[in-house]
Amino acid sequence: MQFLDAAAADFEQVFARIVRNNRDNDADVGRDVATILNEVRARGDDALVEYTMRFDGHRLTDDGDWRISAEQCRAAHDALEPTLRDALQLAADRIRAYHEQQLPQDSDRTDGIGMRLGSRWLPVDAAGLYVPGGRASYPSSLLMNAIPAKVAGVKRLAVATPTPKGGTNALVLAAAHIAGIDEIWRVGGAQAVAALAYGTKRIAKVDVVTGPGNAWVAEAKRQLYGVVGIDMVAGPSEILVIADADNDPEWIAADLLSQAEHDPTSQSILITDDLGFARMVEDAVDLQLMSLPTAKVARASWEAHGVIIVVERMADAVPLADRLAAEHVELAVADPQALFDRLRHAGSVFFGRTTPEAVGDYIAGPNHVLPTGRRARFASGLSVLDFMKRTSFIDAGPGALAAIGPAAVALAEAEGLPAHARSIELRLK
Ligand SMILES: NC(=O)c1ccc[n+]([C@@H]2O[C@H](COP(=O)([O-])OP(=O)(O)OC[C@H]3O[C@@H](n4cnc5c(N)ncnc54)[C@H](O)[C@@H]3O)[C@@H](O)[C@H]2O)c1
Numbered sequence: 001m002q003f004l005d006a007a008a009a010d011f012e013q014v015f016a017r018i019v020r021n022n023r024d025n026d027a028d029v030g031r032d033v034a035t036i037l038n039e040v041r042a043r044g045d046d047a048l049v050e051y052t053m054r055f056d057g058h059r060l061t062d063d064g065d066w067r068i069s070a071e072q073c074r075a076a077h078d079a080l081e082p083t084l085r086d087a088l089q090l091a092a093d094r095i096r097a098y099h100e101q102q103l104p105q106d107s108d109r110t111d112g113i114g115m116r117l118g119s120r121w122l123p124v125d126a127a128g129l130y131v132p133g134g135r136a137s138y139p140s141s142l143l144m145n146a147i148p149a150k151v152a153g154v155k156r157l158a159v160a161t162p163t164p165k166g167g168t169n170a171l172v173l174a175a176a177h178i179a180g181i182d183e184i185w186r187v188g189g190a191q192a193v194a195a196l197a198y199g200t201k202r203i204a205k206v207d208v209v210t211g212p213g214n215a216w217v218a219e220a221k222r223q224l225y226g227v228v229g230i231d232m233v234a235g236p237s238e239i240l241v242i243a244d245a246d247n248d249p250e251w252i253a254a255d256l257l258s259q260a261e262h263d264p265t266s267q268s269i270l271i272t273d274d275l276g277f278a279r280m281v282e283d284a285v286d287l288q289l290m291s292l293p294t295a296k297v298a299r300a301s302w303e304a305h306g307v308i309i310v311v312e313r314m315a316d317a318v319p320l321a322d323r324l325a326a327e328h329v330e331l332a333v334a335d336p337q338a339l340f341d342r343l344r345h346a347g348s349v350f351f352g353r354t355t356p357e358a359v360g361d362y363i364a365g366p367n368h369v370l371p372t373g374r375r376a377r378f379a380s381g382l383s384v385l386d387f388m389k390r391t392s393f394i395d396a397g398p399g400a401l402a403a404i405g406p407a408a409v410a411l412a413e414a415e416g417l418p419a420h421a422r423s424i425e426l427r428l429k
């Protein structure tokens with residue numbers, strides 16, 4: 001963990017290095033992913049069998065090794081302990097209600113010259129949903145992927161999720177049942193993303209791949225963009241907590257560790273205006289790590305990527321936060337709205353002392369699939385729109401063409417494209 005004083009002479013240099021270090025664009029990861037993608041494109045299912053054995057310890061032989069059936073999902077759902085079943089259902093209901101608000105409107109209007117102009121939204125035909133499953137299981141990510149896709153009206157939804165050592169997770173299966181998913185492939189990592197994008201004998205290709213994952217999954221999506229649509233690069237989790245001294249240090253320490261426990265390459269950062277509070281949070285993190293069952297991963301993340309920054313006044317936190325453009329930003333201060341009004345780059349923001357980031361991971365409603373690695377500068381969380389595309393349309397009657405056609409002819413000639421000019425001119429005669 002790095003403990004930084006924003007007033008120190010070398011602060012800018014150190015902070016700039018932290019900002020530059022995306023953690024997920026390691027050259028080795030890029031090279032290994034490129035190899036995996038080429039192998040899956042060339043050798044299809046055979047490559048999936050080999051990689052799934054190598055990385056997940058799962059042998060893909062008969063149909064049941066490849067795929068989880070809808071009946072298995074229903075059975076897992078029905079067998080679930082009622083409190084958990086209700087929790088999943090509540091999460092699903094809240095996620096659906098939030099995402100239904102994102103459905104876009106078509107447009108269709110006639111302008112001043114009588115030209116009809118508009119756009120129409122339609123869902124993609126098939127979406128591949130990546131549900132991580134290497135170190136932990138993510139039923140919540142299944143819901144976060146599948147529900148917006150369903151709301152968008154996508155007909156075919158294909159889930160890919162690793163089943164390490166052949167074990168399936170009952171909650172993931174139950175979530176699939178709740179979300180109405182009936183195609184689940186037991187493959188993970190870059191090879192799963194490649195299979196969805198290129199297609200193999202067993203797995204038909206999709207039009208869009210969405211969802212979060214570790215560095216290999218995120219890099220595979222990045223490299224395959226163009227072959228297939230993607231939502232964004234959603235890699236190892238991050239949290240930036242901006243907190244004043246009126247917080248309970250234990251709460252803030254738990255918030256930092258909540259994202260550190262995802263992955264050794266996750267990043268947790270605290271910015272505060274109080275040195276004493278910063279030291280108390282540092283101690284609380286160390287104390288909590290002693291009893292955290294996921295301490296191995298969380299400690300690795302905190303030691304390698306954790307940062308505490310002490311600024312002179314809270315307002316100084318905002319420009320630093322903008323440069324970090326973190327996946328999650330908690331504003332644990334008396335007036336979070338004032339900081340939010342000035343903050344420009346964040347995947348998702350959590351207001352006040354009683355909105356821990358983890359409530360957004362599971363149950364609040366907005367999507368938890370969010371851009372990482374400073375990509376909140378230009379990308380947004382997963383939404384219904386990631387499963388849709390917009391087609392514009394133009395209907396020029398003879399009157400409208402006569403009104404603006406000559407200008408188009410002039411522009412076509414100026415561009416040196418006479419066939420363009422002629423296709424308009426012929427209709428103007
Ligand atoms: N940004 C977001 O919105 C968001 C949301 C949820 C989770 N996450 C992140 O998802 C990730 C989940 O990671 P996970 O590992 O538990 O599951 P995962 O499913 O993302 O990754 C597991 C797969 O990684 C591949 N892999 C592992 N080591 C490899 C290696 N050395 N070379 C090539 N491939 C390798 C394997 O194929 C394995 O199946 C975490 O980083 C978590 O922070 C991000």
Ligand SMILES: N[C@H](CO)Cc1c[nH]c[nH+]1
Pocket residue numbers: 138140141236237238259327361368369370
């Ligand atoms: N924090 C993750 C996004 O970075 C989402 C998640 C799912 N389960 C727990 N957390």
Ligand SMILES: [Zn+2]
Pocket residue numbers: 237258259262358361
């Ligand atoms: Zn989380």
